Amino acid sequence: MKYKLGDFVRFVDEKMEGFVTRIIDEQMIGVTGDDDFEIPVLASKVTTVHGYQAGGADKTVTAEEKPVDLTEFEKKGVYVAVVADAKANSVVHFHLVNNTSFQLMVAFTTEKLQTFKGEFAGLVSAKSTSKIYSAQLADLQLWPRFIFNIIYSTKQNIEPPAPLVISEKFKAKDFSTAKKQVPQMTEPGWLIRLDEPEIVIDAQKLKESFFKPAEEKVVFVKPVSEIDLHIEKLRDDYQFLQSSEILQIQLAHFHKALDAAIVHQLPDITFIHGAGNGTLRNELHKQLGKHPKVQTFMDARKEKFGYGATKVLLK
Template identity: 80%
Template sequence: MKYKLGDFVRFVDEKMEGFVTRIIDDQMIGVTGEDEFEIPVLASKVTTVHGYEPAGSKNAVADDKPMQIGEFEKKGIYIGIIADAKANSVVHFYLVNNTSFQLLAALTTEKQQAFKGEFAEAIAPKSTAKIYSAQLADLQLWPRFILNVIYNTKQNIEPPAPLIINEKFKAKDFSTSKKPIPLLKEPGWMIRLDEPEMVIDAQKLKESFFKSPEEKTVLDKPTSEVDLHIEKLRDDYQFLQSSEILNIQLAHFHKTLDAGIVHQLSDMVFIHGAGNGTLRHELQKVLSKHPKVQTFMDARKEKFGYGATKVILK
């Protein structure tokens, strides 16, 4: 298969083009166009359109100037995962080498006892390399990653022991917010492979067992309009099941409602969207029994339609 996820292709027999968003088998691929519909097509019926490169696809250029021993970075190896700039249903995995070592890296994937070598290259100091691509929707089907990394330098510095990572990614690995990934300068999920040694602070450990009972959680004052759409609450919403999404939305609703009551707001608007009405029903079930709620109603229909509920607090 000469095509990879994220490749930009054009149909040979039709006036269509799009991005490869699925590798179906050795002959078939899935191509998604501007209408966001994925079309199965024979790989022989499309051709690569040159000139498009996914975000972060170029390795950072290593600095040629001699590095002083005091500047030598021994830590900073990550897996960076970013969405394709054009085909959002595809994510790319990068090995990020933010150290001063040259890395000799090899990635093998395993799925149902079938092993496949995916990547094997030397990665220069302060640079990145794309090692794998995958479909977001297929998270549960992603293979197990077996990554071996060996450190190398010509300087008089002892290299650390090789890294051996044997991991199958899960949805919880993407539960944190996106953050800028070193060298790639693109927002995404970052997993550190060379965790710094843990140093236990005995004093802080002791303090954690003897917290003053007067210490209370401070609730920040919420805005009068609270958006409960899942994409406003979590960056990893593509990986979540419907039940998980509902629980997250309800938890945020309870938290902001409590904060509004603490800060004595007179009213609040919760934007839940129209959808199938499940979230709206759950909110109104809570509001109908809440002792601090005077009444509730559909918020301004000219602005929200039936997608928001206004709450009048006591």
């Protein structure tokens, strides 16, 4: 297969063009145009359009290593950055980010069902990045295991760290944080650190942890009168979460807000859960029905919320 995810292609027999957003098999690819509709097509029926580089420019520098003041020599800062394609949002590109002052010799391999494939091998200069892989965002659960072998090198009088050998199967929780500005790149993305900083154990704090009081005071912030439980209002990474995880997050937020309303003696509180398939609404009603501090509950004003909110009267 000569095409990669994010390649910009043009149909041979039609006046259409778009981005490769899926590799179906050795002969078929999925191409998404301006209408965001993915079209399956034979790879032989499209041709590459030059002039567009998916995922931004590769900033790997192959020039000679420049001397760095040893007091400013950065020994830590190796990441994988996951960045959405600028044109095809359903595709993400993985970049090896070298924010150290070392030159990195990188071998990157994927493994799926005991099948190994070398995806990238090369040098990543100090303070630079290199794109190493691309994948469909929606296929996160199907991504292969990533294997990194990284060796540090410098011509300066600095002892290099031990080589990094990392095997990682990324999960949705790895993308639970908000996007950040990626070092050495202009695009924001999710950062996964490969060279975790060394853990320094504070003996005094460790000792104090054994003598913490059994119960610590919990502070409840006074909630607003209307609590929106739509997952996109609670988490930035909701597109990576499974339905069961979404429900648990919504219920945890519900319980926290309800407890705060009770502590602050609010007369009532409204939870906006949406109509949807009714799963969240039914679960809220089940919890409210057996709560000792709940006087009653009902559908909130239909002219404002439709059937997508529940008003709770507290004792």
